[in-house]
Amino acid sequence: MSETTTTSRLLEVNKLTRNFGGLTAVFEASLHIDEGELVGLIGPNGAGKTTLFNVLTGVYPPSAGSIDLTVDGVTTSLGGRAPYRICAAGVGRTFQNIRLFKDLTVLENVAIALQQNVRYNLFASLFHLPPYGASERRIRHESQELLDLMGLGGKSEELARNLSYGEQRHLEIARALATRPKLLLLDEPAAGMNPAETAELTGLIAQLRRDFGLTVLLIEHDMSLVMKICERIYVLDHGIVIASGTPSEIRNNPKVIEAYLGEEAPNA
Numbered sequence: 001m002s003e004t005t006t007t008s009r010l011l012e013v014n015k016l017t018r019n020f021g022g023l024t025a026v027f028e029a030s031l032h033i034d035e036g037e038l039v040g041l042i043g044p045n046g047a048g049k050t051t052l053f054n055v056l057t058g059v060y061p062p063s064a065g066s067i068d069l070t071v072d073g074v075t076t077s078l079g080g081r082a083p084y085r086i087c088a089a090g091v092g093r094t095f096q097n098i099r100l101f102k103d104l105t106v107l108e109n110v111a112i113a114l115q116q117n118v119r120y121n122l123f124a125s126l127f128h129l130p131p132y133g134a135s136e137r138r139i140r141h142e143s144q145e146l147l148d149l150m151g152l153g154g155k156s157e158e159l160a161r162n163l164s165y166g167e168q169r170h171l172e173i174a175r176a177l178a179t180r181p182k183l184l185l186l187d188e189p190a191a192g193m194n195p196a197e198t199a200e201l202t203g204l205i206a207q208l209r210r211d212f213g214l215t216v217l218l219i220e221h222d223m224s225l226v227m228k229i230c231e232r233i234y235v236l237d238h239g240i241v242i243a244s245g246t247p248s249e250i251r252n253n254p255k256v257i258e259a260y261l262g263e264e265a266p267n268a
């Protein structure tokens, strides 16, 4: 008996452009991601990778082009929507520069993200009736579970600012997971990590994807991580998608090698 697998398109980006005044940071970028894929986005410094993430997540509206997200057969056009709407549609992200609430506890950082997903009954919450308490307990419980998963279970009552750099990056991922994304965008999750921490993170991303049925788009300068876990890779250079393919196709692509001349070559 033969088995057929059907893949469904989760994200479809078509000819996306973003200008900043006279500078075109992203030009007519087209890419797609199927449900369950782990896709890398690489490119030299200033290539437009973070700008693409910022447009996908509503930080900036596109100057032109379209972004369609299809969840459970329903397609939503994301271009120009507010970040909270895009998050509610199923896109979660982390940031290149860590953006935690540094003076809140580790658990509170995750709980805030989870809270956005809980519909409160205003009357019940004002008078602290059972549904309110139940939601609060559930949020604490789920926050703790996410922290356990990210290896931060023993640090839940610490202030976020007291975590090490690597731990803060883990907490960022826990917060992004708390928004229950279908598509998780990770912006340089291994930045600032040592090789041992990077290797551990590599395993963790693969595990999260399995456990949560996630689809992941990953910006990363660490080529060993990208080449190891991504099934497909897009390469941006000067805002343009110059190549896409499997890790071995990308490694041997002359355009990619040229774009990286003078930088770390993508052959790790």
Ligand SMILES: Nc1ncnc2c1ncn2[C@@H]1O[C@H](COP(=O)(O)OP(=O)(O)OP(=O)(O)O)[C@@H](O)[C@H]1O
Pocket (backbone or CB within 6 Å): 020, 023, 024, 025, 043, 044, 045, 046, 047, 048, 049, 050, 051, 052, 096
């Ligand atoms: N808000 C902004 N206003 C003006 N120019 C911007 C803005 N954001 C990004 N740019 C410019 O857009 C270009 C692409 O930047 P971007 O940060 O997207 O690149 P990147 O590929 O993520 O780079 P890196 O790998 O160094 O993080 C750069 O020339 C940058 O200076």
